[in-house]
Amino acid sequence: NAGVTQTPKFRVLKTGQSMTLLCAQDMNHEYMYWYRQDPGMGLRLIHYSVGEGTTAKGEVPDGYNVSRLKKQNFLLGLESAAPSQTSVYFCASRENLGTSSNQPQHFGDGTRLSIL
Amino acid sequence: GQQVMQIPQYQHVQEGEDFTTYCNSSTTLSNIQWYKQRPGGHPVFLIQLVKSGEVKKQKRLTFQFGEAKKNSSLHITATQTTDVGTYFCAGKTSYDKVIFGPGTSLSVIP
Numbered sequence: 245n246a247g248v249t250q251t252p253k254f255r256v257l258k259t260g261q262s263m264t265l266l267c268a269q270d271m272n273h274e275y276m277y278w279y280r281q282d283p284g285m286g287l288r289l290i291h292y293s294v295g296e297g298t299t300a301k302g303e304v305p306d307g308y309n310v311s312r313l314k315k316q317n318f319l320l321g322l323e324s325a326a327p328s329q330t331s332v333y334f335c336a337s338r339e340n341l342g343t344s345s346n347q348p349q350h351f352g353d354g355t356r357l358s359i360l
Numbered sequence: 361g362q363q364v365m366q367i368p369q370y371q372h373v374q375e376g377e378d379f380t381t382y383c384n385s386s387t388t389l390s391n392i393q394w395y396k397q398r399p400g401g402h403p404v405f406l407i408q409l410v411k412s413g414e415v416k417k418q419k420r421l422t423f424q425f426g427e428a429k430k431n432s433s434l435h436i437t438a439t440q441t442t443d444v445g446t447y448f449c450a451g452k453t454s455y456d457k458v459i460f461g462p463g464t465s466l467s468v469i470p
Contacts, residue, residue, distance in 0.1 A: 286448060286462035334402060346391050346452040348405035
C-alpha cells in the first residue's frame with residue numbers, strides 16, 4: 245500500500261496563478277483533510293471531507309476550494325495564488341468508526357508551495 | 361474559540377537528558393493523540409489516550425492524560441538524537457473536531 249500520496253511535491257507559482265494539489269489514498273478511508281503548516285503555527289485545517297461528495301470548511305478556508313468526487317481523491321485548489329499562501333500543505337486521511345472514535349490520521353509527504 | 365496550546369515551543373537538551381512537553385486545552389477533550397514530525401517529514405501518529413488519568417508507555421516515552429481531560433504530557437527519558445523532531449498533540453473536542461496544538465520542537469545536542 246502506498247498510503248497517502250500527494251502531488252506535486254514542490255511547486256513555485258507567481259501571484260495570481262492557479263493550481264490544484266492532488267491527494268490520493270488507497271486505504272479506503274472515509275475522512276480526508278487538507279492542512280497548511282507554517283513555522284510556529286502547527287497544522288491548521290483548511291478543508292475536510294467526511295465522505296465522497298461532501299466537503300466542509302476548516303479553520304483557514306479562505307482562498308482555497310476543494311472537491312471529493314471520488315472517495316480516494318481529495319483535491320485542493322488555489323484559484324488566484326497569493327504570497328500569503330506560501331506554505332507546506334499536508335493531506336491526511338483516517339477511518340471512520342463512528343462519532344465516538346478518533347482513528348489516527350495518516351499523512352502524506354507534503355507539498356512545498358512558494359508563491360512569488 | 362476552542363484552543364489547544366503546547367509548551368514549550370522549543371526545547372534544546374543534551375543527549376541523555378529528559379524532555380517533557382505539555383499540551384493544554386481550553387475545553388474538555390474526549391481523547392488526545394500525539395504525533396511526531398521529523399525535520400522535513402510528515403506527522404506520524406504515536407499514541408492515543410482516551411481515559412481520564414490514563415498513562416501509556418512506549419519504551420522511553422511516557423504519555424499522560426489529565427484527570428480533567430483538558431491536559432496531557434509527553435515525557436521522554438534519556439533523550440537520543442533519534443528523538444529530534446516536533447511533537448504535536450491533537451485533541452478531539454465534544455463537537456467531534458480535532459484540533460492540533462502548535463507543536464514542541466525538540467533538538468538534541470550529541
